[in-house]
Amino acid sequence: MNMKFAAIVLLAGTTSLAACKSKAPEELPPGPGPVTTAPVQAPAGPAVGSQEHFVRAVNGQNVIFFDTDRFNIDSADAAALQTQAQYLSQYPNVSVTIEGHADERGTRDYNLALAERRANAAKNYLVSLGVAASRVSTVSYGEERPVATASTAEAWAQNRRAVTVVIN
Amino acid sequence: MRFSITISALLAFGLSGPALAQDEVTTVEPSGEPRPAAQTASGSDAIGRETVVGTLGGDDVGIAIPAFAADRDVSTPANASGTSALGVELARVITNNLRNNGLFKPTGPDSLPRPSFPHITDPQWSTWSSRGAEMLVHGYVRARDDGKLIVGCYLYDMALKDELARSGWVVPPADWRRAAHKCSDLVYARLTGESPFFDSRIAYIAETGPKDNRTKRLAIMDSDGANHRFITTGRATALTPRYSPDYRRLLYLSYVDGNPRIYIYDIGTGQQQLVTQSTNPTFAPRWSPDGKWILYSMAVNGNTDVYRVSAEGGPSVRLTTEPGIDVGGSYSPDGSQIVFESDRSGTQQIYVMNADGSNQRRISFFGGRAATPEWSPRGDQIAFTYIPGDFNIAVMSPNGRNFRKLSNGWQDEAPTWAPNGRIIQFFRTERNSGRTALYQVDLTGENMRRLETPVDASDPAWGPILP
Numbered sequence: 001m002n003m004k005f006a007a008i009v010l011l012a013g014t015t016s017l018a019a020c021k022s023k024a025p026e027e028l029p030p031g032p033g034p035v036t037t038a039p040v041q042a043p044a045g046p047a048v049g050s051q052e053h054f055v056r057a058v059n060g061q062n063v064i065f066f067d068t069d070r071f072n073i074d075s076a077d078a079a080a081l082q083t084q085a086q087y088l089s090q091y092p093n094v095s096v097t098i099e100g101h102a103d104e105r106g107t108r109d110y111n112l113a114l115a116e117r118r119a120n121a122a123k124n125y126l127v128s129l130g131v132a133a134s135r136v137s138t139v140s141y142g143e144e145r146p147v148a149t150a151s152t153a154e155a156w157a158q159n160r161r162a163v164t165v166v167i168n
Numbered sequence: 169m170r171f172s173i174t175i176s177a178l179l180a181f182g183l184s185g186p187a188l189a190q191d192e193v194t195t196v197e198p199s200g201e202p203r204p205a206a207q208t209a210s211g212s213d214a215i216g217r218e219t220v221v222g223t224l225g226g227d228d229v230g231i232a233i234p235a236f237a238a239d240r241d242v243s244t245p246a247n248a249s250g251t252s253a254l255g256v257e258l259a260r261v262i263t264n265n266l267r268n269n270g271l272f273k274p275t276g277p278d279s280l281p282r283p284s285f286p287h288i289t290d291p292q293w294s295t296w297s298s299r300g301a302e303m304l305v306h307g308y309v310r311a312r313d314d315g316k317l318i319v320g321c322y323l324y325d326m327a328l329k330d331e332l333a334r335s336g337w338v339v340p341p342a343d344w345r346r347a348a349h350k351c352s353d354l355v356y357a358r359l360t361g362e363s364p365f366f367d368s369r370i371a372y373i374a375e376t377g378p379k380d381n382r383t384k385r386l387a388i389m390d391s392d393g394a395n396h397r398f399i400t401t402g403r404a405t406a407l408t409p410r411y412s413p414d415y416r417r418l419l420y421l422s423y424v425d426g427n428p429r430i431y432i433y434d435i436g437t438g439q440q441q442l443v444t445q446s447t448n449p450t451f452a453p454r455w456s457p458d459g460k461w462i463l464y465s466m467a468v469n470g471n472t473d474v475y476r477v478s479a480e481g482g483p484s485v486r487l488t489t490e491p492g493i494d495v496g497g498s499y500s501p502d503g504s505q506i507v508f509e510s511d512r513s514g515t516q517q518i519y520v521m522n523a524d525g526s527n528q529r530r531i532s533f534f535g536g537r538a539a540t541p542e543w544s545p546r547g548d549q550i551a552f553t554y555i556p557g558d559f560n561i562a563v564m565s566p567n568g569r570n571f572r573k574l575s576n577g578w579q580d581e582a583p584t585w586a587p588n589g590r591i592i593q594f595f596r597t598e599r600n601s602g603r604t605a606l607y608q609v610d611l612t613g614e615n616m617r618r619l620e621t622p623v624d625a626s627d628p629a630w631g632p633i634l635p
Binding site: 117 | 378380384405407426427449452465469470493496509511516539581582597599600626627
C-alpha cells in the first residue's frame with residue numbers, strides 16, 4: 001500500500017511538471033465522489049463484468065476529466081483511476097477500453113491526437129497501479145462524440161474526458 | 169436548379185458502375201477538328217488584371233453568356249429535351265461559375281436572346297453592346313454520330329469587336345458539365361491571367377443528425393457542387409478525405425473496425441485497404457503532389473508523429489520524433505518540403521521540414537495557435553487555421569511572413585486550395601447547433617461565399633485540375 005502511494009505521488013509530480021508549460025488554468029472539471037481506499041464491495045444487481053456493474057462498483061468514477069489542451073492526471077483523476085484499478089484487481093477476468101475525447105474547440109486531427117493522449121495517460125496510470133497493460137486498450141474519438149452539446153465552457157469541460165468501458 | 173438536379177440524377181442512374189469517365193474529354197478546335205499541338209487555351213497577355221489579389225468588386229467585368237447554339241436539335245443522353253435545351257444548360261453552368269468569384273458580372277441565358285448557330289462565329293455586335301456587355305461568350309453544342317458531344321466555346325471582346333480566345337472539347341454525354349467548366353476556365357484564365365480551376369472536384373464529409381450523434385459520410389462532387397455522390401453509407405464515421413492527384417483514389421479516416429484508421433479507397437472498383445498495417449491509430453492522411461507518397465500521423469503510446477509511406481504500400485518512414493503532437497503535413501508543390509503542425513512548443517504551431525524530415529523549424533510567430541497548414545499549389549502561400557481565440561482562416565508566406573487573416577467566423581477551419589492557388593475553401597461550424605457548411609474565399613478576403621451542399625458539410629479537400 002505504501003509502495004502504491006509512493007508511485008502515485010511520483011507520477012503526480014511528473015505530470016504536474018509536464019503541465020507547467022501550458023496556459024492559465026481553466027475551470028476545474030466536476031469533482032469526483034469521495035475517495036475510498038477500502039476494497040470495492042460488489043453490489044447486488046448487475047452481473048459481474050457488465051458495464052453497469054463496473055460503474056456502480058466505482059461509484060460513477062469511470063469517467064475522468066481534463067483541462068483545455070491538457071492530458072495530465074490530476075488528483076481527482078488519480079482517485080477515480082485508483083478506484084477503477086481496485087475493481088480490476090478484484091475482477092481479474094475483466095478487460096476495459098479507455099475512450100479518449102476532446103471538446104469541439106480544436107482542429108479535427110489535433111483533437112484525435114489529444115484524445116488519444118488522454119486515453120493513454122489514463123491507461124498508463126492504471127498500469128502503474130498494477131493493472132496488466134494487456135487488459136487495457138484505448139480508442140480516440142477526438143471531438144466526434146460529445147456528451148454535452150452546448151458551446152459553453154461548462155459543456156466543453158464535460159466533453160474533455162476519458163471514459164473507461166468494460167469489454168467482454 | 170431543380171432541372172439540373174434531375175439531369176444529374178438521370179445521369180448517375182445511367183452510368184454503369186462507379187467509373188468516373190473523367191479522362192474522356194478531348195480538347196479540339198471549336199470546329200471539332202483535332203487541335204494543333206502547340207496551341208494553348210489560355211492567353212498570356214491578360215487584359216487589365218495581373219493578379220486576383222487586389223481586384224475589387226467595383227470594376228466587375230460584364231459578360232453576356234447567351235445559350236449555346238445547337239446546329240440541330242437532336243436527342244442526347246445529356247438532356248431529356250435534346251441538344252438545344254442542353255445549350256441553355258451549358259450557358260447556365262458557365263454563368264453560375266463566373267458569378268461567384270467577385271471578378272465578373274455575368275448575365276446568363278435566361279435573360280438574353282438566343283443566338284443562332286451561324287452567329288456563334290459571327291457575333292451580332294449591336295445585339296450585345298446595347299446590353300452593356302464588355303465581354304461576350306458564345307458557344308455551340310453538336311451531337312456526333314457516336315453519341316459524343318462537341319462543345320465549342322468563344323470569348324469576344326465587345327470594345328475590340330474581336331475574338332480573344334476559343335477552344336472546343338469532345339465529351340461523353342455524361343460529362344457535358346465538364347465542357348461548361350472548361351469553357352469557364354478558358355474565360356477566367358484569359359481575362360485574369362490566372363490558371364484555371366473550375367474543371368476539378370471536391371471530396372468532403374457530409375454530416376447529418378444531432379450534434380451528439382452525428383452521421384458522417386464520405387462524399388464527392390464537382391467544384392460547383394454538381395454530380396454529388398455519397399461514397400460511404402454512414403454506418404461508420406468517416407473523416408478527413410483527400411483526393412489522389414489523379415482522382416482515382418481517396419484517402420480518408422474511417423472507424424469501420426471500431427478504431428480510427430486511414431484507408432485508401434479505389435473509386436473505380438469500390439475496394440479499400442489500410443494504408444499501413446498497424447494496431448496503432450492512424451489519421452490525418454495527405455498525398456504527395458505526384459501521388460507516389462502518403463503522409464499520415466500515427467499515435468504510438470499516446471505520442472503522435474508524422475510518417476511517410478509509398479502509395480503502393482511497404483515500410484513507413486518516421487519523419488518526426490519530438491515527444492509532442494506532430495500531425496498533418498502538406499507538401500510543397502515540388503515535393504521537396506513539408507509544412508506540418510506541432511505542439512512541441514506548448515501550443516499548436518506551424519513548422520516546415522525537408523521531405524526527409526530534416527531541418528525542422530517553426531514558422532508561425534504571431535500569437536495564438538496555428539493549425540492545419542496547407543501549401544498552395546502555386547507554392548507562394550501557406551493557408552492555415554489561425555486560433556487567437558475564435559478559429560479563422562489565414563495565409564502566410566512559406567517563410568512565415570506576410571500573415572493575413574481571411575475569415576472571421578466563430579469556428580472556421582481546415583483550408584484547402586483551389587487548383588490555381590487563388591481561392592481557399594474551408595468549413596465553418598455554427599456555435600451551439602454544431603451545424604457545418606463549406607465556404608470559399610479569395611485571397612483578398614473580400615469575396616466569401618457558401619458552397620451549397622445537400623446536407624451539412626465539413627473537411628473539404630479540393631483536387632487538382634482534372635486530367
